[in-house]
Amino acid sequence: HRAWPGLIEAYRDRLAIGEGWDPVTLFEGGTPLVPAPHLSEATGCQAYLKVEGLNPTGSFKDRGMTMAVTDARARGQRAVLCASTGNTSASAAAYATRAGMTCAVLVPSGKIAMGKLAQAVMHGAKIIQVDGNFDDCLELARKTTSEYQSIGLVNSVNPVRIEGQKTAAFEICDVLGEAPDIHALPVGNAGNITAYWRGYSEYQADGVTGKRPRMLGVQAAGAAPLVSGAPVKNPETIATAIRIGAPASWNGAVAAKEESGGQFRAATDDEILAAYRFIAGREGVFVEPASAASVAGVLAAAEDGWLKPGQTLVCTVTGNGLKDPDTALLGMPEVKPIGVDPVAVAAALDLA
Ligand code: F0G
Numbered sequence: 001h002r003a004w005p006g007l008i009e010a011y012r013d014r015l016a017i018g019e020g021w022d023p024v025t026l027f028e029g030g031t032p033l034v035p036a037p038h039l040s041e042a043t044g045c046q047a048y049l050k051v052e053g054l055n056p057t058g059s060f061k062d063r064g065m066t067m068a069v070t071d072a073r074a075r076g077q078r079a080v081l082c083a084s085t086g087n088t089s090a091s092a093a094a095y096a097t098r099a100g101m102t103c104a105v106l107v108p109s110g111k112i113a114m115g116k117l118a119q120a121v122m123h124g125a126k127i128i129q130v131d132g133n134f135d136d137c138l139e140l141a142r143k144t145t146s147e148y149q150s151i152g153l154v155n156s157v158n159p160v161r162i163e164g165q166k167t168a169a170f171e172i173c174d175v176l177g178e179a180p181d182i183h184a185l186p187v188g189n190a191g192n193i194t195a196y197w198r199g200y201s202e203y204q205a206d207g208v209t210g211k212r213p214r215m216l217g218v219q220a221a222g223a224a225p226l227v228s229g230a231p232v233k234n235p236e237t238i239a240t241a242i243r244i245g246a247p248a249s250w251n252g253a254v255a256a257k258e259e260s261g262g263q264f265r266a267a268t269d270d271e272i273l274a275a276y277r278f279i280a281g282r283e284g285v286f287v288e289p290a291s292a293a294s295v296a297g298v299l300a301a302a303e304d305g306w307l308k309p310g311q312t313l314v315c316t317v318t319g320n321g322l323k324d325p326d327t328a329l330l331g332m333p334e335v336k337p338i339g340v341d342p343v344a345v346a347a348a349l350d351l352a
Contacts, residue, residue, distance in 0.1 A: 004030040007063055007167045008070065014170065014202065015067070016163050024070045024099040028055045028062035029167055033175045033314070038282040039295065043302035044309035045182070049285055050172060053320030057119060060192060060318050061091035063168060064154075064161030069095040071160045072152035078102060080152045081145055083137030085188065085241045086116030087319055092154050093123035104151075106130050106137040111240050113288065115323035133235060135246045138189070156191025157248045165192055169199025172314055179209045181311035184216040184301075186293035186318055187226060187253060187264070188242035193217050194252025196316070197260065213314070215262035217253055218297030220290075224266040226253055238269045238327065241290035241319060263306065267296035275299060276327075279317070286321030286328075294318075 007029030008015060031054045039047040052060035069092070072080050079102040082092045089105035089112075096103035105120055109129040120127050130137050138155060145153040156162060173179050179200055187193050193215060200212040219227055223235030223243050232245035247253060257264055267275070276292035278299075279285050294315040301307045321328060338344040 006066060007164065008066055011167050011170060015167070016160070018071060018074050021070050021074050023066065024073060024095055025066050026056035026062065026094065026098060028066050029171065031055060031168075031171070033172055034283070034285060036279070036283050036285075036315075039279065039298070039315070043298055043307055043313060045298075045302070045307055045311045045313040047298070047313045047315065048180070049279070049283065050168060050314055050316045051285060051287075052168065052316060052318050053287055053291070057087075057091045057094045058115075058320035058323055059087040059091060060165060060168065060316070061087045062095070064156060064164040064191070064195075065091040065095040067160045067164035068152070068154040068158050069099050069101070072154065073099045073101060075152070077150060077152040079104065079150065080154045081141050082106070082154045083134060083141040084112075084155075085134050085243060086112035086323070087241060088155065089125060089127070090116045090119035090123070093120045093125035096125070097123045102126070104128060106141050108133045108137055108243075111243060113240060113324035114326060134189075134244050135235075138248060155248070156189055162191055162195045162198065162249075162252075165195035166199030166202070168316065169196045170203060173200070173203050173209050176312065179203065179211050180213045180314045182216060182298070182307060182313045183213040183316070184218060184294040184298045184313065185316040186239070186242050186290050187217040187219050188223075188244040188247065188290070190217075190226070190247035190249035190253035192316070192318070193256050194249045197252070197256035212260060215256045215260040216294075216297055216301060217257060217262065217264045218293040219264065219266050220272060220293060221266040221268045224264075226250070226264045227266045237272075239272050239288075239290035239293060241288060242293065263301070265297045265300060267293050267300065271296040271300065280321060285317065287317040288319040288321055288324045289327050291317040291319050
């Protein structure tokens with residue numbers, strides 16, 4: 001048994017790695033594929049959760065960031081910049097500091113989960129709140145890095161990011177021994193669905209697997225440009241991680257859907273919150289609201305017959321629930337503390 005070496009080492013021969021790269025790693029990847037019996041029962045499928053919240057900074061972004069920051073450092077860049085709804089900024093901040101580089105993040109003011117902000121603060125990033133949404137932040141990040149070329153752009157418009165993120169598809173196939181029938185994931189800026197499709201396609205092309213899954217991309221109903229077919233000007237959803245109206249990897253997402261015989265689907269905030277509580281409450285896996293969109297999507301797809309009984313189904317749950325305690329505790333009634341008294345405990349448990 002050898003310790004997991006991080007994804008650049010683990011998949012070195014399958015990644016576009018630059019000459020002389022010295023990996024900047026926090027030993028990301030190698031996340032568990034957890035069987036989900038309750039989701040299996042609800043969908044009639046054999047369901048698994050790919051738990052990406054167990055990456056070093058608590059989201060799948062670390063897969064892209066180990067590559068992007070390694071690349072930026074190898075190019076001699078001293079600083080990296082990203083736009084973010086929170087997870088990219090947390091990841092960029094951690095990897096940049098690991099690399100001895102400076103990191104600046106552009107975030108939509110007031111719309112990022114508290115845990116993610118705390119991460120960026122602790123890793124020493126320069127945090128710049130922008131009076132606008134994610135799409136505005138990304139445009140600003142692109143303009144800035146094209147004018148100041150000593151700063152590396154580490155959003156998923158950087159192709160090196162996508163390259164790293166495709167390894168999640170490899171890991172799933174390595175565990176299952178074949179690609180699943182269906183792969184569901186939340187879609188915001190659409191880098192991740194593009195990356196998974198690349199990973200599955202490469203494994204199939206090389207004969208490692210015999211098939212590719214149908215891709216189910218799930219967006220929040222208030223931020224569902226891929227479902228409606230047009231950008232959304234003022235995206236709105238409780239799932240702030242995917243509050244995005246103009247996905248940068250639009251074409252990649254459409255290709256994944258079309259080539260796989262897949263589907264885009266919208267989940268309402270209520271459906272997302274129900275799925276969020278379902279997998280935390282039943283499966284024991286606490287994810288952030290955006291991550292639960294994938295589960296909301298498959299529950300709806302089972303309902304209307306798009307899923308077929310017996311299919312193998314993987315849902316990527318993209319980020320850790322601890323990042324957003326505010327949403328978890330929404331609507332919690334205030335409870336009075338009890339006395340130090342077993343009778344009071346029993347009474348609180350309705351056992352008295
Ligand atoms: N789930 C989570 C938890 C995310 O943070 C994101 C994206 C997505 C899903 C969607 O992935 O953009 O590749 O389609 N978060 C970005 C960020 C936008 O800034 O952290 P995507």
